[in-house]
Amino acid sequence: MMRDTAWLSKKVHDSPYTSYYIEDTDELTVTLLREMAKLFPQCERSNQEDSSLQFKLVEIEALGKEGFEILHMDGKIIVQANTTNGLLYGMFQLHQDLVTKNELKPVFRSVPDQAVRMLNHWDNFDGSVERGYAGDSLFYDNNQFRKNYDTIREYARLLKAIGINALTINNVNVHKEETFFITQPYLSEVKAIAEIFKEYGLTLYLSINFAAPISVGGLTTADPLDEDVNKFWADAANEIYAEIPYFGGFVVKADSEGEPGPFVYDRNHDDGANMLARALQPHGGIVIWRCFVYNHLQDWRDRSIDRARAAYDNFMPLDGNFDDNVILQIKNGPIDFQVREPVSPLFGGLTKTNHVLEFQVAQEYTGQQKHVCYLMPMWKDVLDFDTKHHKENATVKELLPKNSPNIQRSGISAVVNVGIDNNWTGHKLAQVNLYGYGKLIWNNAITSEEVLDQWLDLTFDLTPKGKEILTEIIATSYQTYENYTAPLGIGFMVRPNHHYGPDIDGYEYDRWGTYHFADRNGIGVNRTLKDGTGYARQYADARFEEYENIETCPDDIVLFFHHLPYTHVLHSGKTVVQHIYDTHFEGYEKVEEYVKVWEQLKDEVDEASYNNVRERLAEQKRCALEWRDQINTYFYRKSGIADEHKRQIYG
Numbered sequence: 001m002m003r004d005t006a007w008l009s010k011k012v013h014d015s016p017y018t019s020y021y022i023e024d025t026d027e028l029t030v031t032l033l034r035e036m037a038k039l040f041p042q043c044e045r046s047n048q049e050d051s052s053l054q055f056k057l058v059e060i061e062a063l064g065k066e067g068f069e070i071l072h073m074d075g076k077i078i079v080q081a082n083t084t085n086g087l088l089y090g091m092f093q094l095h096q097d098l099v100t101k102n103e104l105k106p107v108f109r110s111v112p113d114q115a116v117r118m119l120n121h122w123d124n125f126d127g128s129v130e131r132g133y134a135g136d137s138l139f140y141d142n143n144q145f146r147k148n149y150d151t152i153r154e155y156a157r158l159l160k161a162i163g164i165n166a167l168t169i170n171n172v173n174v175h176k177e178e179t180f181f182i183t184q185p186y187l188s189e190v191k192a193i194a195e196i197f198k199e200y201g202l203t204l205y206l207s208i209n210f211a212a213p214i215s216v217g218g219l220t221t222a223d224p225l226d227e228d229v230n231k232f233w234a235d236a237a238n239e240i241y242a243e244i245p246y247f248g249g250f251v252v253k254a255d256s257e258g259e260p261g262p263f264v265y266d267r268n269h270d271d272g273a274n275m276l277a278r279a280l281q282p283h284g285g286i287v288i289w290r291c292f293v294y295n296h297l298q299d300w301r302d303r304s305i306d307r308a309r310a311a312y313d314n315f316m317p318l319d320g321n322f323d324d325n326v327i328l329q330i331k332n333g334p335i336d337f338q339v340r341e342p343v344s345p346l347f348g349g350l351t352k353t354n355h356v357l358e359f360q361v362a363q364e365y366t367g368q369q370k371h372v373c374y375l376m377p378m379w380k381d382v383l384d385f386d387t388k389h390h391k392e393n394a395t396v397k398e399l400l401p402k403n404s405p406n407i408q409r410s411g412i413s414a415v416v417n418v419g420i421d422n423n424w425t426g427h428k429l430a431q432v433n434l435y436g437y438g439k440l441i442w443n444n445a446i447t448s449e450e451v452l453d454q455w456l457d458l459t460f461d462l463t464p465k466g467k468e469i470l471t472e473i474i475a476t477s478y479q480t481y482e483n484y485t486a487p488l489g490i491g492f493m494v495r496p497n498h499h500y501g502p503d504i505d506g507y508e509y510d511r512w513g514t515y516h517f518a519d520r521n522g523i524g525v526n527r528t529l530k531d532g533t534g535y536a537r538q539y540a541d542a543r544f545e546e547y548e549n550i551e552t553c554p555d556d557i558v559l560f561f562h563h564l565p566y567t568h569v570l571h572s573g574k575t576v577v578q579h580i581y582d583t584h585f586e587g588y589e590k591v592e593e594y595v596k597v598w599e600q601l602k603d604e605v606d607e608a609s610y611n612n613v614r615e616r617l618a619e620q621k622r623c624a625l626e627w628r629d630q631i632n633t634y635f636y637r638k639s640g641i642a643d644e645h646k647r648q649i650y651g
C-alpha cells in the first residue's frame with residue numbers, strides 16, 4: 001500500500017512557473033532538485049538566471065542560517081536565503097502556498113522564532129513505541145534496524161516541510177540493547193539513518209543511558225566525577241563522531257522514573273550533564289538533559305511531597321551551573337502532559353541556563369490517537385503565557401530564546417506521534433497535530449485556525465460545506481476532550497499504566513504523586529503557600545498572587561491550586577459539581593455530533609481516511625460515555641448533590 005504522504009501529497013500542476021533556476025552549491029541542492037521534480041513536476045530546471053522561478057543565495061543578515069524570503073513581482077518568484085538549507089525551507093513554503101492557493105505577497109520573509117525545533121521518538125529496539133499509537137516503530141523491528149530507507153526519507157521530507165531541524169530516534173528510557181547504540185556495529189546503522197536526515201538538513205541525536213559506563217564499558221561505576229567514567233564518555237564521543245561527524249549529541253533522562261543518574265553517586269544534575277558535555281564539546285555536540293525529575297515512589301499518605309514542585313526544586317538552584325553545550329528540556333507543565341496544567345514555573349525562572357520546552361504530540365493523556373484532540377490551542381496557550389517575570393515581553397515564547405545564554409541552544413522539542421501506520425499517526429486527523437507542531441514552533445504567531453485551514457487544504461479536497469464540518473470537529477476537539485475527562489485542571493483519573501479511559505481513583509493511592517484528594521466535601525490539591533504545598537510560590541509575584549488567591553485563580557486550573565467544596569461557586573457562576581456535570585454531558589454530546597456529521601463527509605474524503613476516522617470516532621464515543629458516566633456518578637456519590645437539570649446520573 002502506498003504511504004499517505006500527508007502534507008506533501010499534492011503537486012503543483014497549474015502554476016505559470018514552468019522553469020526554475022538554481023545554482024548547484026552543496027549536497028542540499030541535490031535534495032532541492034529532487035523535491036522540485038516531485039512537487040513541481042511541470043517545472044523544469046533551466047540555466048537562465050532570469051527564469052520565472054529562481055532560487056538565489058544572498059547575504060541578508062536578518063535571514064540567519066535557516067530563514068528565507070519569497071519575492072513575488074513582475075510575474076516572477078524569487079526564493080532567496082543565505083544557505084541552501086534556507087532555500088529548501090522556502091521551497092516547501094512555496095509549494096504549500098501554491099497548493100493551498102495562498103495569495104503570494106510581494107515580499108514574504110520567514111525566519112524561525114525558535115532555534116532548536118526538535119522531535120523525540122520514544123521508539124524501542126524491539127519495535128514497540130512507548131506511548132506510541134500509530135503502530136510499531138518506523139526505525140526498528142524485533143531488535144533489528146528496519147533499513148526501510150525510503151520510508152525514512154519520506155519521513156525526513158515531511159519533517160523538513162514543516163520546519164523541524166533535529167530529532168532523536170530512540171526512547172529516553174534507554175533499555176539494555178539500545179544502550180549499545182553508541183558503539184559498533186549499531187553505530188553504522190545509526191549513521192545510515194542520520195545520513196538520510198542530513199539530506200534534508202536535520203540533525204540526529206541519540207538518547208543515552210547514564211549507566212552505559214557500567215553496562216557497555218564494564219566499569220564498576222557511572223559516577224560523573226570518576227576519571228574512568230569521564231574517559232569512557234570521551235572515548236564514546238570520539239567513536240561516534242569518527243563515524244558520524246555531524247552527529248547532534250545526547251538526550252538524557254536521568255534520575256527519573258527509575259532511570260540511572262548522578263543521584264546514585266551523591267552527585268547532582270549539573271555534575272552529570274557537564275561530564276557528558278565535556279565529552280561532546282570537542283566535536284561540537286550538545287547534551288539535552290531532561291528536567292522530568294520527581295519522586296515516583298511517593299507515599300500517598302505523605303502530604304508534604306508535591307510532584308508539581310519537583311522540576312523547579314531540582315533545577316532552579318542549579319541555574320547557571322551548566323556548560324554552554326548543555327540544554328535543559330522542560331515539560332510544558334509541572335506534572336505530565338495533562339489536558340490542562342499550569343505552565344511550568346521554570347519558564348521565566350531559569351535565566352542562566354540554555355533550555356528548551358518539551359511538548360507531547362503523541363496523545364498519551366489526550367485520547368491516544370483514538371480520540372480526535374487538536375493540541376494547537378493548548379500549545380498556543382503555553383507559548384503565549386505571560387510569566388509576569390517582567391512588566392512586558394515575558395511570554396514563554398519570548399523568554400525561551402531570551403533566557404538561554406546561547407540563543408542557538410534554546411527552542412522547543414516534543415514527543416512525536418508517528419509510527420509505521422500507513423497514515424503516519426494512526427488517527428488520520430492526528431496528522432494535524434504533527435503538522436501544527438512544526439508550523440507553530442517555526443512561527444510562534446501562527447494561529448490554530450490558520451494551521452487547521454492549511455492542513456485541511458493540503459490534505460483533502462473538500463467542498464466548502466465539508467470543510468466547515470471538519471473544521472468544526474477539529475477546532476472544538478480539544479475543549480470537547482477536556483469537557484468529558486478530568487475537570488478544572490485536576491488531571492489524571494486515567495487507567496494506570498496505559499493511561500487510556502477513566503479510572504478516577506486509579507492513581508489515588510499509588511506512588512506516582514498524581515492525586516485529586518476528592519472526599520465527600522470537595523476536591524483539589526491545595527498548592528498555596530498559605531496552607532498548602534507552596535507550589536504557587538514558584539511563580540513570579542503577580543502569578544503567585546493570582547494563583548494563591550481563590551478570587552483570582554482561573555477556573556480552568558483552579559483544582560490544581562485549591563481544594564474546594566463541591567458547592568464552591570466558580571467565576572463562571574456554576575458550582576464545582578454542577579460544572580462537572582454540565583461539561584461531561586456537553587462533552588459527550590459533542591462527540592455524538594462528530595460521529596453524525598462525519599458521515600456527511602463520506603463522498604468528500606478518500607475511503608481509507610473516511611473509515612479510519614469513522615472507526616475511531618465510534619471508539620471515542622464509547623469511551624467518552626464511560627468518562628461521562630463514571631465521573632458524574634463518582635461525584636454524585638461523593639457529594640450527594642443532584643444535577644440541577646435532572647439528567648440521568650447513575651447512583
Ligand code: GCV
Binds near residue numbers: 122130172173364
Ligand atoms: C518515556 C510519562 C510517560 C512515560 C515517559 C515519561 C517521560 O511518565 O508515561 O512513558 O517515559 O513520561 O517523559 O520520561
